[in-house]
Amino acid sequence: VDDYGAPLGESERAFRDEVRAFLDRTMPDFADRQGRSSLDVMREWQGRLSDAGLAAVGWPVEFGGRSASPVEQLVFNTEMARANAPEPINRSAINQLGPTIIQWGTREQQLHYLPRILSGEDVWCQGFSEPDAGSDLASLRTRAVLDGDDLIVNGQKIWTSKAHYADRIYILARTDPDAPKHDGISYVLVDLRTPGIEIRPIRQIAGSAEFSEVFFTDVRVPLANVVGPLHQGWRVAHSTLGYERIGQSRTHRIERRLGMVVRLASTTHVDGVARVDEPRVRARLVEFAARVEALRFIASRATAAGVLGRTPGPEASLAKLLTSVVDQEMATFSLDLAGRAGVLVDGSPGAAKGGAVAQGYLVMRAATLGAGTSEIQRNVIGEKLLGLPRSD
């Protein structure tokens, strides 16, 4: 019952069984694949999901989805996390771009792009942020000038994840420079192979480059690639941002990491004693488990509230902050747990989890930075939830 914070109905149980059956027959093929986030694994996983009709369960049936209820989506995410399933390569397009095209796109756009998102044939990245338009997105300066049936795009995007292997990018560009800040913006789909696009990866502290700068110099894009009305892209973008997962996938990420930390503690021995038997380690693990379990419950309550058309409780607004903090703490603690083997990197003899512990430690520095730093989150929660005065 409490796997989902709410009792499951009959159809939800049937759906869960279907997802479990899929995982039972598919996961063995991925069991011994190191580096679960490698591109070919993510691509192949996307394909398997798509073949089973499970790539975008939340989409309407007519576009290849399952019209899954929020509870069924929760079931889907929970089962994927529990099975430690790989990440599909197009997850963000499925969660954000797809629903936006379904809501705002033309019939032609829907028929052309949606199936290619599902199959993973087109991998998408998002081009919203700019060097001077991060939190204050509407001050973006990338321009798109009308030229017959085309737009000519000039400008720069930054912090674009996946740009170095994506096929396409959806961007916001200013199409009417004279309109008020929020009015002259359009939402445009761009093929990354178009002449005039240059992608420069930004190398991060862990050594890899998951983000890029994307430069547009006189890039010609058909007007037919505008999603929603011309100059009304701000409203369209709002849909995209609104489709951001309500912490579900993050909840599953911390569940997965909790399992990893517990297993690491059970399998790491010092002087013949498993670290999981050290009181200090046990206390930390239980403290993590308490937060992860609470966040799981909060997420499922928020889902239930959504289904019933109620406003989620105040705890939902704290979820992002709490999630990123515990995620980072668990990654840091893994480094401590692994001892000296923890700081050894991929390729070194004796590296803990093949270097994944060291790598995770570095990568998780971003948990409290991305999608609004924890300090910004605390300001927003302090002002919106607690009603405290602004800090200027």
Next chain:
Amino acid sequence: MEQSLLDLAAEQDAVDAVRAAAAGVLRRQWAPERLRAMLDDPGPGWAPDLWSTVVELGWPDLLVPEDRGGGGGVAAQFAGLAEEVGRVAAAIPFVTGAVAAWCAGPSLALRTVALAEPRHADDARPRLTAREEGPGFVVEGTKSFVPYGAVAESCVVSAVVAGTDEIVLFVVDTAAADVEVTPLRALDASPLADLEFHGMRLAPETLLARGPAAARLLDGVRARLGLGWASELVGIAAAVHDAATEYARHRVAFGRPIGAFQAIKHRLVDLRGDIEVARALVNRAARAIEHDAPDAEAMVALSTFWAAERLRAVPEGAIQVFGGIGYTWEHDAHLYLRRAAVLTALLPSPTVACDAAMTWLTATR
């Protein structure tokens, strides 16, 4: 699907209704300043008048099934009531009273539960011995830190049959001559006591359960006590946090409300996060208890562990936000701090809770 979610919503509505009614009663009959007066009074610090009212309203019988003359309430309602009691720092034995009624049936007597023993952490394995003699038992040993032990008329007591590991539960008359009651004086003036049993003779009718049935009943008692106390702590923490937040909105220093300073704002946000985690955990544990789920013990363990770890720190942090005014006798902050400290001491041992949670954690990952 609609059905199950509506059930969930209906259950939540029922909890909200009970809480709202309870808050009204508590507001009319109790105010935290009464606790302040009790601190200066050497007598047992509790509110018999408020207790009579809530007994009439049936609060202690909430968890007793309707066919046994109780309120037929669910664990989530019990947790909600405990939270309301905590919110106003009411000096009544709601948690122990309701748990005693749950396991021993409704009663008009003031009844408590005695599980803790001196220098012994694991309440699931009592050391108080019960020797079978004739038709009944003879009990020998000490129960310590018994909530309301100094004023209770009777008490649910856990023991082990001498020379075995068989658990027995009794309802014991604490006014009897062969129980030595030693009142304790704690930070919140509540009537705690140590109970010493000097070869006390117990008639067969005082036996609630023995053997596996008693072990199960004891598990249920421990789970509900943990849930109740953790919920009461949530209420205490939430109330003092609300007060500190309100203060930070209006108290001006250096030309602006102190809540505009990030040192204050961020502290209040982090404390609120700790409270919401605790609240989610007790709600989760309440559901597990209600459905008799296999992870109920683990969920209670997470709740009490987290409550012990983080909730007393909320009044501590609130006093820091209040500054000097929060250090005065007239301010309510120390009332909440005192209650939080005593409740944290009542909670099951964090080490034992940690073990229970770890057993679940390693089995499920």
